[in-house]
């Protein structure tokens with residue numbers, strides 16, 4: 612994207628550690644097919660789920676600050692539950708554009724469950740966040756919310772998007788770890804509280820011992836982005852996408868065919 616193109620039609624910025632945020636981008640493109648996209652992956656920092664709160668509260672706003680300076684987006688979406696539940700407020704106070712976060716879909720899950728028992732799969736960092744405690748207290752206080760950390764699913768999703776077969780053992784263990792807890796047998800709704808996990812929805816569904824409904828926040832986030840940008844007239848003649856990584860460009864090579872399906876063909880390092 613040239614400086615002139617950026618000035619004429621500023622892009623939407625998406626941010627995650629890897630390709631997980633594509634699950635949010637996928638829903639956004641359905642509503643805003645012509646919006647120019649900059650997708651940023653902090654591969655140098657993956658996995659966020661194993662980092663401390665202090666580390667992420669410093670790292671995420673700093674990176675977003677650099678991205679906003681370079682690409683001048685009209686809006687930034689933190690397409691990562693771990694980063695959002697820890698650093699959303701820090702990012703909002705550091706940037707002068709609207710920032711949309713991705714937080715566990717506890718409210719919709721609470722409306723959908725019939726048994727009153729909800730499962731939540733997330734990273735280690737996400738499931739211990741006070742932000743999640745608050746969502747549970749506000750929207751699911753009369754429900755049982757069972758949490759399980761499934762950090763290896765992040766790598767399984769990354770592998771899938773490189774065109775490899777995700778490890779079935781990792782998927783099975785994630786579902787068993789959730790469902791085999793006390794009361795787990797009653798779970799009828801599972802929140803995918805990491806943006807990587809909806810990329811494995813079919814595999815997770817197959818590994819579940821019985822039918823459960825999976826839910827994530829992507830469609831709601833896409834609607835929020837569309838609402839916040841409703842005044843913008845996006846360029847009619849297609850859009851140009853950029854993928855920017857904090858890691859090495861060579862490492863992105865195996866993901867290119869998948870990323871190209873999102874209309875992104877240009878790759879840069881931050």
Ligand code: DGL
Pocket residue numbers: 627628629631632656657658659660661690691692693694734737765804805806807
């Ligand atoms: N995709 C990210 C999330 O939604 C986290 C992956 C990671 O651990 O880096 O939480």
